Amino acid sequence: MGIAERREKEKIELRALVLSAAKKLFVTKGIEHTTIRNIAEAIDYSVGTVYVYFKDKNAIFHALHSQGFNELGQQLALLMAVENPMERVKALGRVYINFAKANADMYSLMFSQPAPIDYLEEEHADEWKEGVLAFNVLKGTLAQCIEQGYFKGHTLEPLTYMFWSAVHGMCALYISERAKGVNLTDPNTIVERGYEEFLKIIGE
Amino acid sequence: MGIAERREKEKIELRALVLSAAKKLFVTKGIEHTTIRNIAEAIDYSVGTVYVYFKDKNAIFHALHSQGFNELGQQLALLMAVENPMERVKALGRVYINFAKANADMYSLMFSQPAPIDYLEEEHADEWKEGVLAFNVLKGTLAQCIEQGYFKGHTLEPLTYMFWSAVHGMCALYISERAKGVNLTDPNTIVERGYEEFLKIIGE
DNA sequence: AAATTTAATGAACAAGGTTCAGAGGGCAAA
């Protein structure tokens, strides 16, 4: 059955091709300004072909969305090698920030409102696997910190949420350019400097 | 000159009518899924009329955007009455969170990526007045806290950015429903509980 | 009453998402 296999492989490859072209376009022109025709042209296939591999534009978006979370998740997972949990939380934040800044468009794609929600609502509601995974890595690490006597008097879940929010908030404001609008002395490093402040505060 | 005045008043009123219809639609159906025709129908005017009052859809968006920031700004400004700066920062966060939760759609409209940027880039770049104002209220208050001996060893600007980010991040994640996806025990109160954790941490 | 200014209209256009009947090429059975 070599032929069927080859065909299957070709299908997977073409699907991946669509995805990579879409990613490049989404990232450079923005999702709204990327047309299916653009994507088709970029890979030298017709419009219809794109629809053979994806139900609609939203499905393309969602595929990339997952991809982004997987990449981020992998990077965060690597830090499980750091023994000291307090060091690990700190590192988690840094890696997260680096990811967000290095993949700014991917990041805003991952967290931008409209599209993913549409998709999530349909039926894939509570199965946002990648996100849950990343959240639990952080939660687990903070749990260990608490065990070791850090964060006395704190409650795990809200603490985790707050930590994630602080880091996410800094990245989001940076990426949405709101930081620039506000006339900072050095907008480019504000996330890192903000994070340092955060670490100072949680380090007692 | 009573006639000219009346006309002027009518123009302003119709403009406001467009705006309020647009707001309602943006908020219920989302910006992308609201069409100019929808707005026109809602107010029983023709499509063309909408364009008499607004250059394009983006201009409508921007007007609402400003409106949102003005409302938020006003609520925050009220807190200047609180003497103690440390109490004031805490209150600023609470009011901000209440605003975000009570006006969830308006908030996501205010901070959602695409549209405002388009507009900002054109020429209104560094004149994002409302945002700067709100940021400076927070910054000023934190400056007073530092004067009074709080936040030793911290730098004002990154500290302000971090504070804003933490609160914004919690609101943003809550509103984008990312909080739900992550299986929290009580998603509805997570922002408030997260904020309490934050206050605990900054209160040493 | 006529002329002028102004606001409102909606048909028309361009561009984008999506569909679907059909072309074309490989593959297996005859």
Add this chain to the structure above:
DNA sequence: TTTGCCCTCTGAACCTTGTTCATTAAATTT
């Protein structure tokens, strides 16, 4: 080899949306 089936790929065609503009109609001024 030839025939017919099965898939993939195609792109014209449809519908919706943002946007424009010549035209209509009403109000105001002369």
